[in-house]
Amino acid sequence: MEAFPFGLGDFGFGSNRQYGISEQYENFEIYQMHGLGNDFMVIDAVSQDFTPEDVPIAAWADRFRGVGFDQLLVVGCSETEGVDFRYRIFNADGSEVGQCGNGARCFARFVADKGLTDKKEICVETAKGIIFPKLSDNGMVTVNMGKPKFMPSEIPFVPESGEGDDACIYGVHLESGIQPVSCVNMGNPHAVIVVDDVECAPVRETGSRIEPHRQFPERVNVGFMQVVGRTAIRLRVFERGVGETQACGTGACAAVVAGIRLGLLDEGKR
Structure with a gap:
């Protein structure tokens, strides 16, 4: 997994009105990460204000005219007691989904590398429940994805x-x-x-x-x-x-x- 920080202005979004980007996001910091080639734009909504519903995610995901990614991962605060973070996932078409395994691994590395937590096991709230990513001393991340459902x-x-x-x-x-x-x-x-x-x-x-x-x-x-x-x-x-x-x-x-x-x-x- 690799992380690369950018500002949206680096991609011309800040001044390009066709994307509908407001001025507050002109110098907005974003990160790009991947897990086995499954790639993500990651946004820290703990340290900076960000509302995913206000931005054109599908335009950002465009690999020819935008940044390019499979999913957008939003790192946020949770209002649930005992939960460390809230994790939201948006597909390249802008639709929000409940879970992403490679995204969860990148999420855990991101909050650790950014200094948002010093825990080795974090409690993360998703749209489909709680997950517990674990960070190893060698930098690897494992995630208990919970029990599969078949009905x-x-x-x-x-x-x-x-x-x-x-x-x-x-x-x-x-x-x-x-x-x-x-x-x-x-x-x-x-x-x-x-x-x-x-x-x-x-x-x-x-x-x-x-x-x-x-x-x-x-x-x-x-x-x-x-x-x-x-x-x-x-x-x-x-x-x-x-x-x-x-x-x-x-x-x-x-x-x-x-x-x-x-x-x-x-x-x-x-």
């Missing part, structure tokens, strides 16, 4: 093929036919598809059809998983509101959970 109402997902609530595989009805998926919620919704080879998987074609599908009322992240062995997978993810990304932390968690449920992976292994 269709918890994804959320609307079955249309008569499957029960405890099914490991559901059918998504596409024009080309019924696509089998495993549904997992890791703080955000995931549909996992098992493929023979991720290199030639139709990630953009199929992902773009399933992501906004009517059976997923809140849209969905679509993972394409190749099982390499009982303890290893290869994965590509078409993220909700973003498209294919270089990595997806919750997507990796969802894929492993789905693989275990399907009997393709061993439980309790690394």
Whole structure:
């Protein structure tokens, strides 16, 4: 993970009215970070005033005309007793989401490197609950993402093929036919598809059809998983509101959970 501080004025946003940026953000400090290539704009809303609803996030996320990123991470104060920070996540299209695994790791490194906390384990409030990132002495960050959820109402997902609530595989009805998926919620919704080879998987074609599908009322992240062995997978993810990304932390968690449920992976292994 690397962090690079910038001012929005460095990108011409301060004087460029087409982006609708108010003068208060002309010299606003931002950071760029990434986890395994999954990249973020990070904004410290503890030390400076920032309201994400007031800015054109999608314009900032544009890789040709803006800064360019998969998600915007906003580091804020929590009003909940015993909670260290509030963590808000916005996709490249401007939609707010409940969780981001790689983002949580970057979040923890950010607050530590910025001197906002000296704790090794921090309590962070997200839209979908509390997470506890841990910082190791070697600079690595681990995050307990909580228990996965499988009930269709918890994804959320609307079955249309008569499957029960405890099914490991559901059918998504596409024009080309019924696509089998495993549904997992890791703080955000995931549909996992098992493929023979991720290199030639139709990630953009199929992902773009399933992501906004009517059976997923809140849209969905679509993972394409190749099982390499009982303890290893290869994965590509078409993220909700973003498209294919270089990595997806919750997507990796969802894929492993789905693989275990399907009997393709061993439980309790690394």
